[in-house]
Amino acid sequence: MATATATADRIGAYRIEGELGRGAFGVVYRAHAISRPDAPVALKVVENRGNLDRLMLEPALLSELHHPCIVRLEDYFLDGDRLALALELIKGDDLKTCLDRGETFGQAEVRDLLVQMAGALAEAHTHSVVHRDIKLSNILVDRTAGRTRFVLTDFGIGR
Numbered sequence: 001m002a003t004a005t006a007t008a009d010r011i012g013a014y015r016i017e018g019e020l021g022r023g024a025f026g027v028v029y030r031a032h033a034i035s036r037p038d039a040p041v042a043l044k045v046v047e048n049r050g051n052l053d054r055l056m057l058e059p060a061l062l063s064e065l066h067h068p069c070i071v072r073l074e075d076y077f078l079d080g081d082r083l084a085l086a087l088e089l090i091k092g093d094d095l096k097t098c099l100d101r102g103e104t105f106g107q108a109e110v111r112d113l114l115v116q117m118a119g120a121l122a123e124a125h126t127h128s129v130v131h132r133d134i135k136l137s138n139i140l141v142d143r144t145a146g147r148t149r150f151v152l153t154d155f156g157i158g159r
Contacts, residue, residue: 011029012077014031015032015034016029017029017030017032020042025046025049026045026046028042028044029043029045041087042086043086044084047081048081048082055083058085058155059085061155066123070123070151071152072087090140091142092141092142092144094140095136095139095141099136116149116150133154134152139151139152140153
């Protein structure tokens, strides 16, 4: 892990392409490593609220987990008093947004969701990781490979 500096269109070694979303503790940007412009990532930038050890928990947890239904950690670093995590970019919305938009899921997709999330949680629990914030907005829906893949994200309050 390194310490980096931010400019208006860049954070550390990552060029910002645009904002993907905001939460209570930070912002997620679409970005790419300057050395790899063809490999976009979701760059999550989290504000330090006084407890650096707590802030570093998410990358520590994610670095242990390797499952197709858990968002993949590619890099992380400190940017001043903020933590930046370069995560696998999932091309799709979160499950809450899909449902709010009126999308419906058939029985097969619901079964896939349950099986995939059970697999993701089993992987986490094998490594003694508890997510602690499972909700629709923390499940991303990836439809780019034919069959829908549901991806669990945001281990920020995990243990």
